[in-house]
Amino acid sequence: MIEKTEHRITAQKEAVLKSFQGQTMTDAQTDVAMNLANVIDRHIHKTGSFREPLTDYAHAFARSEKFDAMKGETIIRDVYAAQFGRTMNATREALIEREKNLPESTPELALTSARQTLEAISTGETEPFYRAYDREGSALARSLSITENAAKTLMSESYRAVEGRELYDTGKELEEKYHRPRIDELRASRSNSRSKKIARV
Numbered sequence: 001m002i003e004k005t006e007h008r009i010t011a012q013k014e015a016v017l018k019s020f021q022g023q024t025m026t027d028a029q030t031d032v033a034m035n036l037a038n039v040i041d042r043h044i045h046k047t048g049s050f051r052e053p054l055t056d057y058a059h060a061f062a063r064s065e066k067f068d069a070m071k072g073e074t075i076i077r078d079v080y081a082a083q084f085g086r087t088m089n090a091t092r093e094a095l096i097e098r099e100k101n102l103p104e105s106t107p108e109l110a111l112t113s114a115r116q117t118l119e120a121i122s123t124g125e126t127e128p129f130y131r132a133y134d135r136e137g138s139a140l141a142r143s144l145s146i147t148e149n150a151a152k153t154l155m156s157e158s159y160r161a162v163e164g165r166e167l168y169d170t171g172k173e174l175e176e177k178y179h180r181p182r183i184d185e186l187r188a189s190r191s192n193s194r195s196k197k198i199a200r201v
Helices: 011-018 027-047 051-063 069-084 088-100 106-122 129-144 148-163 167-200
Strands: none
Touching (some): 027 051, 051 069, 129 167, 148 167
């Protein structure tokens, strides 16, 4: 017996379907436009800008449909507003405004994030600087409601003010000391395993 799968419509998609552009699009076009809106929202929260990715994705969207890039951009803008309840620019401005009014505890929070970055590189399973820095920067950005780039800048500045050196330099040194040897060991182990398997054949 084959059971029918119920198609659940999320609150966001329902809002999009009721928007001006949403009422004219196919289901596939709606899904694509919503995915693009999600990507652009992620970019805004990372960098505080959306102009370039919007242009790029609008052109890519338009190429697969029967409308021009300007139409593609209009659709994505409209879908974004319906999906997130505000325009792309409003999202950007809210993040920028928050950066101008940070709580007094921000330097301490940023320093903690910087030190957690270094700890992740040098203890346990270890990881490269860029991954630890990105994760901690994202977490700090969410807690302060600012862009990830701004959060990373705060981490670097707070660490420099207290330690008198660059977070990046310290992180790369720890990466070379703790993470790279572990990765080299893992690679050697995998290489030996492959050699043994080949020898058995």
